[in-house]
Amino acid sequence: NAGVTQTPKFQVLKTGQSMTLQCAQDMNHNSMYWYRQDPGMGLRLIYYSASEGTTDKGEVPNGYNVSRLNKREFSLRLESAAPSQTSVYFCASRPGLAAYNEQFFGPGTRLTVL
Amino acid sequence: QQQVKQSPQSLIVQKGGIPIINCAYENTAFDYFPWYQQFPGKGPALLIAIRPDVSEKKEGRFTISFNKSAKQFSLHIMDSQPGDSATYFCAAKITFSGGYNKLIFGAGTRLAVHP
DSSP: OOOEEEEOSEEEEOTTOOEEEEEEESSOOSEEEEEEEOTTSOEEEEEEESSTTOOEEOSOOTTEEEEEOSSSBEEEEESSOOGGGOEEEEEEEESOSOTTOOOEEOOOEEEEEO | OOOEEEEOSEEEEETTOOOEEEEEEOOTTOOBEEEEEEOTTSOOEEEEEEOTTOSEEEETTEEEEEETTTTEEEEEETTOOGGGOEEEEEEEEEEOTTSOEEEEEOOOEEEEEEO
């Protein structure tokens, strides 16, 4: 099992460019998440998908869109990148909504917006 | 109300020392408190977790102490090793109606264990 995989690992964009961050999990998990990690701020939830076919906003959704393509894949799109979106992005998944299910994180995508 | 405050931001100890990382919260609706460990270039991984009806949990050299009345919890690493050098995040889980739940993370503590 590869667990949670993310592509690309690194990306540099210019302001205004668009891109899609890809995430896939092979653990048959129902729920998937996108976080951003900034120095001194921990991990903040951007969007989540409780199950295939549903998506909802997290704490910091502005400037992002998501697609739950199927049970395995959950993508994050930046339509018009801004320097404030420079961050490390993590995708995570968990089996379902049961109270004590663990979240499994991918290795992250380091994004720089110039 | 949904914040989790973590301290210190960074910590340096000698091998064999006992680093302690503290977290505090306000929202009494939090119902689960995990700690995550993150090595450079990797995603966070669950280290240990505690439920609020338990005051202490040990797993190997890692111990969580939980004080429900003070709304504080802490991570202790016994006999710390250089391989424990990582960033540690505390988190708190809140459950909403419909069963959806989410984690609120602290800001993280960068731990360095010197040989």
